[in-house]
Amino acid sequence: MKKTLALVAHDHKKPELIHWATEHKLELEKHALVATGTTGGLLHKALNLPITCFKSGPLGGDQQIGALIAEGRLDCLVFFWDPLNPAPHDPDVKALLRLCSVWNLPVACNTATADMLITSPLFFEGTYKRDIPNI
Secondary structure, eight states: OOOEEEEEEOGGGHHHHHHHHHHTHHHHTTSEEEEOHHHHHHHHHHHOOOEEEOOOGGGTHHHHHHHHHHTTOOOEEEEEOOTTSOOTTHHHHHHHHHHHHHTTOOEEOSHHHHHHHHTOHHHHTSOOOOOOOOO
16 A cells, blocks of 8 residues: 655754665655655655655745645654754754654654564555544
8 A cells, every 4th residue: 555655854864864765665665755855855866766855844844744744645754853963943843743643643763663664564554544633
């Protein structure tokens, strides 16, 4: 079952996300991929897969992905954020992670969790149906 996945990474985490995505290219190519601007461009170059690119995070890309969550059009977020380097758009990051929690959206913030999510038969074979809040 084709899902829509968002791939996002802060500057210091972009190489880690690209390495992870390259390792999981065979699984990722089965799904629709979206990303924030710079990250999406780097991923497209590394993977040669179609990726819908939004604005960069500080220019509103985080909010664009947040809108997908609120509209029920995103199935998973892989967001390698950098907790050791404060970002000027840190409130946007927190808002995006808050939306994942509110909408019960699977989110991976590091390689270990992303590995578990991308290999989960519950999620990617369509047998898992997440509860979406009735707000």
